[in-house]
Amino acid sequence: MTDTTVDPTPGEDRTDVENPAVEGAAAPTSAAAAPAAPSAEGAEVEQPESAVTEEEPRESAEERMRRLEEEGDIAADYLEELLDIADLDGDIDIDVDGDRASVEIAGAERLAKLNRPRGELLDALQELTRLAVQTRTGNRSRLMLDIGGFRAEHKGDLEQLAEDAVEQARTGGEPVPLRPMNPFERKVVHDVAKGAGLRSESDGDGKNRHVVIYPAS
Numbered sequence: 001m002t003d004t005t006v007d008p009t010p011g012e013d014r015t016d017v018e019n020p021a022v023e024g025a026a027a028p029t030s031a032a033a034a035p036a037a038p039s040a041e042g043a044e045v046e047q048p049e050s051a052v053t054e055e056e057p058r059e060s061a062e063e064r065m066r067r068l069e070e071e072g073d074i075a076a077d078y079l080e081e082l083l084d085i086a087d088l089d090g091d092i093d094i095d096v097d098g099d100r101a102s103v104e105i106a107g108a109e110r111l112a113k114l115n116r117p118r119g120e121l122l123d124a125l126q127e128l129t130r131l132a133v134q135t136r137t138g139n140r141s142r143l144m145l146d147i148g149g150f151r152a153e154h155k156g157d158l159e160q161l162a163e164d165a166v167e168q169a170r171t172g173g174e175p176v177p178l179r180p181m182n183p184f185e186r187k188v189v190h191d192v193a194k195g196a197g198l199r200s201e202s203d204g205d206g207k208n209r210h211v212v213i214y215p216a217s
Contacts, residue, residue, distance in 0.1 A: 011109060071133050071143050078132040079125075079145075097144065103129070104146040104190035112148035119154060122147050123182060134145075155188055162192035162213070169198060169215040177212045180204065186211050 008029060045070070059067070073095035082106070083090050084137035090108030094101070117119040133141040165176045178189060186202055189211045193200035199214045 024106070065096065067097075067137075067139075068096045068101040069094075069123070070137065071141055072096070072103055074133045074136050075101065075103045075129045075145070076141055078129055079103065082125075082128075083111075099142070101133075101141070101143040102146070103143060106148060108148060112150065115147050115150055119150055122150055151184070154185075158185055158188040159192055162189040163196075165189075165213045166193060166196045166198055169213045173215050175212050175214045177203070178210050180208050181211045189213070 054104070076092040076094055079092055080092075088108060088111050089109060090105045093104045093106055094105075097125060111121070122145065125147070126143070129145055130141040130143050133143060144151075161178070165178055169176045182191065186209070190200050190202075193211075193213050198216060200211050202209055203212050204210050
C-alpha cells in the first residue's frame with residue numbers, strides 16, 4: 001500500500017522495545033563503557049514492556065524507586081564522562097518518570113545542534129547509555145534520555161502528524177500508513193490514535209517498522 005501521509009521531521013510503541021542500531025558512536029573506555037549496540041533487526045518484542053512473567057518477582061514501590069534512581073546515577077556518570085571526552089558542555093538532570101529513569105542533557109547547545117533535525121544522535125546516545133546501565137546492573141534498562149528538551153518538542157510534531165492521519169482515515173475510510181518510525185515515535189502515534197477511538201498497529205521490520213492507523217469499523 002502506498003504511504004499517503006504527511007512526513008514531518010521526526011523516536012515507543014505499546015508493544016515495542018526501543019533498540020535502534022548505533023553505528024560509529026564513540027564511547028568512554030572506563031568500566032562504565034557499554035558493549036557494542038545490537039542491531040535494530042529483530043530487536044523489538046511484540047508484547048507489553050511492562051508485562052511481568054510468572055518467574056519475575058514483583059517489586060515494591062520502594063525497591064522500584066531505588067532501582068530507577070540507581071539507573072539514573074549510572075547513566076549520569078556515563079554521560080558526564082562521555083561529554084568530557086568529547087569536550088562538550090552540558091548539565092545532567094536526573095528524574096524518574098513513571099516506570100523509567102529519565103535523564104536529560106541540558107545546556108548543551110553544540111550537542112543539541114548536532115542532534116537536529118531528526119534526533120539520530122539522541123537515539124544513539126540513549127542506546128549506549130542503556131547498555132552502560134545494563135553492564136553495571138545486569139538488568140535491561142528502559143531509561144529515557146533527552147537532549148535540550150528535544151523529545152518534548154518533537155512529541156508535539158508527532159502528535160500533529162498522528163492527528164492528521166486520524167482525520168485522513170476517518171474521511172477516506174482507508175488505512176493510513178505512516179513513515180518508518182522508532183519506538184518512541186510509534187508510541188506517540190499509537191496514543192493519539194487510541195485517544196481518537198481508532199485502531200492502530202505497527203507493521204514492518206527493523207528500520208521499516210511503521211504505524212498504520214485504521215478507520216472506525
